[in-house]
Amino acid sequence: MSPTDSVYAGLEARFARLGALGEAARVLHWDSAVNMPSGGAAARAEQLAALKLVRRDMLAEDGMAGRLDEAAAEVAGDPWRAANLREMRRIWRRETAVDADLLVARTRAESACEMAWRRARAENDFLVVRSRLEELVDLVRRTGEAMAAVLGGSVYEALMDAFEPGATTAGVDELFDDLAGFLPGFLERALDARRDPPVPAAPAEGYPVEAQRALCVGLMKRLGFDFDRGRLDTSLHPFCGGVPDDIRITTRYDPGDFSQALMGVLHETGHALYEAGLPTRWRRQPVGRARGMAMHESQSLLIEMQVCRSREFAAYLAPLIRDAFSGAGAGWDAEALGRHCLRIRRSLVRVDSDEVTYPSHVLLRYRLERAMIAGDLRAADLPGAWSDGLDDLLGIRPETDREGCLQDIHWYDGAWGYFPTYTMGAAAAAQLYAAARSEIAGLPEAVAEGAFAPLVDWLRDSVHSKGSLFPSTDAALEAATGERLSAAPFKAHLARRYLPC
């Protein structure tokens, strides 16, 4: 039997097409955020729904189960092909567990709920979206039930599985319990320890957007972002989209504070380097994709939080800021920059928060979404539960739902079981950066000189180029760092950074 007419080769061809359709959807998602005029939303929803249904039909076609079984013997002893087959099976099991009618209903409910959320947020009125959210939660629960019946585990775990394959609530709880015991006391101590002398005031006319953009582009290049294989654009909600050879980063510019766009772009560049470094041999195959959203977030947070908010990076950045904004940047020295980039405060809004308080925002959402999926919290009671929960975790309460349960798009466009990956990613970032520091001599000194290649090469070798070769984030982390995911390096990092020596 030649390799090209094996059962496995047939599956690869099938999944190549699925992968290409998935890529098409990713480009369309990017376009929706960056270019699409408002009138195009309904047509775009139809386009994306059609892609989703085609994907399901292709996975559900007769004989797939048998071929996945038959191919196993063909790939035995070949780690990449075996891993690819494992990932194919995983996708097939998860995505065929939900019948087409339920998938259509959930997809339509997501579009309707997201549109209602946009109005609700603009009008600061949760009632505008409440019934849509109730309907969506019900459909999400039903898809979760259908998947759990096939995958085993709980309904919530089945939902998490779409973002972080194999994730368990036991594992997430272990991480969060550790952090929930540590962070409140740590936050008090860190706030007590801070010195916040004023930083240079922004110029009256603001930091020019073009100069901010040029600074971002320069740093992206310095980190190894290839503009022949990617772009930087503007959108309301910054993200990293596109596909590995055509990566689309977006940001937004605040004329009053260059650090918003800059740190956002550096964060997305971490995501982008991961995508760019995925194994080219396995483009559009399941094994060629990122290991999961926790690992993805670890790459963005490693670049942003571990590297670019460090005092050594501030030393590299300060002269660039002075150059970029000529007179207006003159007051920014490394000390002021470091202080500005390491502010901590109790904030109502997750995306405005810092690495110390961020896990509390995530924990709040994790608790609430588990309760909603379990049927223990109704959508109608969400605003109150949100306020109480935030008060419990951070001691603050939103005055309006716009700053409360309407602030994130995730639930309203159907991403349930996604939030925990932010904090898993933060912990993994600290763990990976600790390993990198121990393996790369003089890494902080290199960062202070803007020499990022040693780090990025290490990440490519240890993480990016592995794609989904390992069966889980824990296994991937163990290969890269010698340890499963743990909160310890993250806690040590926070202590080193925010407490007096």
Place this chain on the structure above:
Amino acid sequence: MSPTDSVYAGLEARFARLGALGEAARVLHWDSAVNMPSGGAAARAEQLAALKLVRRDMLAEDGMAGRLDEAAAEVAGDPWRAANLREMRRIWRRETAVDADLLVARTRAESACEMAWRRARAENDFLVVRSRLEELVDLVRRTGEAMAAVLGGSVYEALMDAFEPGATTAGVDELFDDLAGFLPGFLERALDARRDPPVPAAPAEGYPVEAQRALCVGLMKRLGFDFDRGRLDTSLHPFCGGVPDDIRITTRYDPGDFSQALMGVLHETGHALYEAGLPTRWRRQPVGRARGMAMHESQSLLIEMQVCRSREFAAYLAPLIRDAFSGAGAGWDAEALGRHCLRIRRSLVRVDSDEVTYPSHVLLRYRLERAMIAGDLRAADLPGAWSDGLDDLLGIRPETDREGCLQDIHWYDGAWGYFPTYTMGAAAAAQLYAAARSEIAGLPEAVAEGAFAPLVDWLRDSVHSKGSLFPSTDAALEAATGERLSAAPFKAHLARRYLPC
């Protein structure tokens, strides 16, 4: 039987999905031209190929033929549903005529040939693309043969059918023979009659691109383009892409001559108004699409050539030019503008030519592509045949292939049988505008005042809102103007515009 579980309703659902996938491909095509970095080309080719193959598989699935037959009785007496079923059958016959392997081979050959063409054109060396072109012509011929076996008619007609359903070489020949007998003598007389006193020189710093763009946007709005349902961007080759509720016009700006972008945008706005005016009830259904490429080109040429290069439009435009470019625009009065927009000359390049010489450029390509498809002209002999043919038609010869057979992308990316629709469109534009003038009292005076609503409303009623209700361009023209497509109104238009009264 309820309407939603009829066989016809099932077909509508099926074609709605096909339509949505087709829309996804159109957005990706636009993105390729406007945004995609060079490194993304291979991934994009895979995405578009996957969409094409999914489409073919959906059309070719078992039972489609039977359902198309069964549905006929259900739609009898309902003109729109009956027309939709007719168009479904047309698409099904044409697209399932080619087997999947041949479709894949042609799709890959198109990508490879287009990439080779880009190099060949940059290096001005036909040899770079010659063997790729030979390979592609062979595959195009084989797909044409497969389609002709199902559709009847010649291989070339089967290729034309993809752009202009039901087009015959007899019909195209009739139009071209008429024009070929008329144009050479007409061109001589028109060149003799012209007065070309100098027009105002461009300012040393050029016409600012931002001011050009603002002028274009203002005129697009004036013509009824809705920026909540569309955009204007920049690309190397201007075109109108996107989908009816999200129309993407592109242009490019020449700082030395504002009329290039302006007339280009007005041309694309004609295409855009057609897309925007297609029947909303039939979005993503076959009957809801434009009647064909000839009718599409008639809408762009009606706006550009019939309306916006007229002397009455120049009267409306002149003060806008003076406002847009302040000092630099001061010399542009209506007379100079009219003269500038109605230059005629023997040009080597189709896209730089005018409405008098354009048909000769198209006729050259029509002759050559028919000969290549018939096997009477080999790719190796194309450059020579091009020179001889252009000499024969216009009395000029290109000095290089870049200005000769490498100038257009069409053949190299697989569009064979498309060129005739340009000139069919030019004739249809003259015919439709003559009908509009006879039905709308005071139309030229309205144009001189920038009042386009009466014309656009007439076009929407007579053409746009009909989608593909009529079975052919001839039938659609007959409904709108009382006559089948004919060269007579186009010839009368040229005589009125370019010969002394």
